[in-house]
Amino acid sequence: MRHTFFCIDAHACGNPVRLVAAGGPLLPHVPMRERRELFQRDHDWIRKALMFEPRGHDIMSGSIIYPAHRADCDFAVLFIEVSGCLPMCGAGTIGTVTAAIEEGLVTPRQPGRVAIETPAGRVDVSYEVKDGCVHSVRLYNVPSYLHQTDVEVDVPDMGWLRVDISYGGNYYAVVEPQENWPGLAGMSASDIVNCSQKLRSALAEVCNPVHPDDTRISGVHHAIWCDAGQTNADGRGAVFYGDKAIDRSPGGTGTSARMAQLFGKGRLKVGDRFRNASLIGTVFEGRVEDVIEVGPYRGILPSIGGWARVIGHNTIFVDDCDPLAHGFQIE
Structure with a gap:
């Protein structure tokens, strides 16, 4: 047939x-x-x-x-x-x-x-x-929130990393530059995939977030490796998902999760914009529209602007x- x-x-x-x-x-x-x-x-x-x-x-x-x-x-x-x-x-x-x-x-x-x-x-x-x-x-995305901060995880061939777990429609491990990961400079696509696979496997042993409003949404399946922005953006990130996929866009749920993480750490406030660049230089313009409660967590209502x-x-x-x-x- x-x-x-x-x-x-x-x-x-x-x-x-x-x-x-x-x-x-x-x-x-x-x-x-x-x-x-x-x-x-x-x-x-x-x-x-x-x-x-x-x-x-x-x-x-x-x-x-x-x-x-x-x-x-x-x-x-x-x-x-x-x-x-x-x-x-x-x-x-x-x-x-x-x-x-x-x-x-x-x-x-x-x-x-x-x-x-x-x-x-x-x-x-x-x-x-x-x-x-x-x-x-x-x-205007779903309510997004910072689920857990400073999760320490031992990643093979990288050492100990400190990551935040944030939700923007999917759960993300948000990684910022630190001692054992200096940033995206010098990382190839295969490096990002390899590191992400190891990070996700290591995280599964110590962290399993469950959405407070829908228990069918659980687990960290995505990672976003964050770095400083360039001239046209406030930040730059590599979003990993699936078995070996790197988002070519800045990632809508990834940008939402990143803004929720920054808001939760006091680095963004309501009304702030966050221009997030992808690995190929395209940009999503995020904005913190409002504050909202997500179960016991204080989250945000993010919006994401882009084109297709x-x-x-x-x-x-x-x-x-x-x-x-x-x-x-x-x-």
């Missing part, structure tokens, strides 16, 4: 976003948190087929649009990538909104604004259209007679 998926490919500040416009599985009309679990249980082969090689690659990410279950949302989004189905993805949101608006997949109730139901909660988005193209997007571009239409076949129909990864 041949399965057909019509996709709109885009990139958000350099990071790929594959929006599945047709061919995605029908899911019950239940909250997105539950739909995410149902997709993972019954349809994860679709994620692997579209994200893994030979149709995708190690940093592939994507999304599937669904009708919203919440009455206060325009539509719902399921985020898929090489590592699984994320509760939230900032670059994915920017790319999805850009493609959906430009290609006419959704009709906003209010031009210039949409409300999206994600597995992590409601995300409000504003966008600006110029000459028929979405010029810029700002997402649609780069093509892609009709993908997944044929059951293909030995590699469901994709593969090279370890």
Whole structure:
């Protein structure tokens, strides 16, 4: 049997976003948190087929649009990538909104604004259209907070590191320059992947954060290696996720987690902006919109501004007679 998926490919500040416009599985009309679990249980082969090689690659990410279950949302989004189905993805949101608006997949109730139901909660988005193209997007992310500070962990071949655990839609290990890690200078992409894998494994032995409002969100699966900013940014970071992926964008949830960490340590306040640069020099403009309680934690409502571009239409076949129909990864 041949399965057909019509996709709109885009990139958000350099990071790929594959929006599945047709061919995605029908899911019950239940909250997105539950739909995410149902997709993972019954349809994860679709994620692997579209994200893994030979149709995708190690940093592939994507999304599937669904009708919203919440009455206060325009539509719902399921985020898929090489590592699984994320509760939230900032670059994915920017790319999805850009493609959906430009290609006419959704009709906003209010031009210039949409409300999206994600597995992590409601995300409000504003966008600006110029000459028929979405010029810029700002997402108002889920409540973000600093979960734990100064976690000491012994990382093989690096020694002891001190990291903060922060949430911005996903849990991050936030690493700043210190004695055993002087910064990003001199680090290759393979160095970042190697160090991140070792850090994540070591952290799993000593730290397992659980979201106070949703126990299905737990564990540190992402890392952001932070360094000083350059002329066009306040900071620079390398976001690691999946098995060996480095975000080409500054990372929406990563920038949110970074701002929550800086706010929690008294280095940002409400109204402050934080321009975060990626490894390739693209920039997300973060802003601390307000303060909010996340369970027992004092967190922030962050917003992230960025841009995306649609780069093509892609009709993908997944044929059951293909030995590699469901994709593969090279370890």
